[in-house]
Amino acid sequence: MSKIYKYKRSDGSVTYTVKAFLGYDLEDGKQNQVTRRGFSTKKEARAFLYNLLSEVDKNGVPSKKKKTFEEIYEEWFEQHQKRIKPSTSKSIESKFTKRILPKFGHLEIKKITHKYCQQVINEWSEELKSFKDLKIQLNLVFKYSIKMSYLSQNPLDKVTLPKAKDEHYVIDEYGEKQNYYTREELLDFLESIKSEPLNYTFFHLAAYTGARKGELLALKWSDINFSDGLLHISKTLYFENKTNHLFKPKTTESKRSISLDPDTLSVLEYWKAEQQDRYTQLDQPVLSDSEQYIFTKYHQFKKRITIIRTAYFNDQISRILKHNPHLRKISVHGFRHTHASLLISAQASANEVKERLGHADIRTTLNTYVHLMKEDKLETANKFHEFMNKPY
Secondary structure, X not given: OOEEEEEEOOOOOEEEXXXXXXXXXXXXXXXXXXXXXXXXXXXXXXXXXXXXXXXXXXXXXXXXXXXXXXXXXXXXXHHHHHHOOHHHHHHHHHHHHHXXXXXXXXXXXXXXXXXXXXXXXXXXXXXXXXXXXXHHHHHHHHHHHHHOOOOOOOHHHHOOXXXXXXXXXXXXXXXXXXXXXXXXXXXXXXXXXXXXHHHHHHHHHHHHHOOOHHHHHOOEHHHEEOOOOEEEEOOEEEEEOOEEEEEOOOOHHHOEEEEOOXXXXXXXXXXXXXXXXXXXXXXXXXXXXXXXXXXXXXXXXXXXXXXXXXXXXXXXHHHHXXXXXXXXXXXXXXXXXXXXXXXXXXXXXXXXXXXXXXOOOHHHHHHHHHHHHHOOHHHXXXXXXXXXXXXX
């Protein structure tokens, strides 16, 4: 039987305690009871009790056996990997295997303190640029532990994230990392690689369409409708075990058609002719549009032209920035953000940005680019003022 108790503290404040009988442990047959204290209102206590009993009804009575972090991770990951792409699953598994499990795997989940978490994250920050992502992955397991009643509090809630070292990104006035170019910066970047047709075409297309890197690398010439000025995205590419794999887009909305401007069509036409010339010079067969990938390069070792691996343009942008120190650092994904930023500056609506980027939910667009949209608030107010003061 489950109850909610009212408790009056010495200072006169009132809190509520939940005591829930969850049945009997599946492993040792003993009574399983959960007690949670400190709820400030009865409504909060009831909500916790309702969620707890719902979880038990859905997943059964949790075991009282001492659980290690690794045991809970494996339980969480078994479910989580069903919702994500194989490439993402492989990446997450690698992060846990190489970094997280060596630090946390052997520890009993209930004995992991926020002080220990802070110590580990501090260590990661000293040697890894990706330490913030490790903290995100770690947090998913702790949240799952609370959801399944293995934990009552998340030790990461009290952890302070260290400042990243060697941070070259510009921080804008809203405290956001400015991983995108302004119009002038983009044009400057593209001008600096004008003599590199492959790089120029890729980065131009990324910045002028907002397509994801994997979506661009999966494109074949048949995906470009030159007469109607459309780019059709229906697949994405990822690289695993030294092999490229094609996969369905990230979401249903990711399968989309993007209109292309005349300049972008000209860039693509030039690269198509250039690519065919290179094939002829290298004595390589020119494939049909439905077979030929847009982004390919000659593989010296294999002595043939191959589709480009997903990390290739990451390496290219590092080289480009190294040889052009006046250019500000952004990532390859930053060209997608650049497109969104310029769309917003061009007064495109949030829904137009959503559809062009292939977001599944308008909230994703708003949450990702809210800091950019803030910049247009004053302009919106001025437009409204002008409209209301027009003579009639």
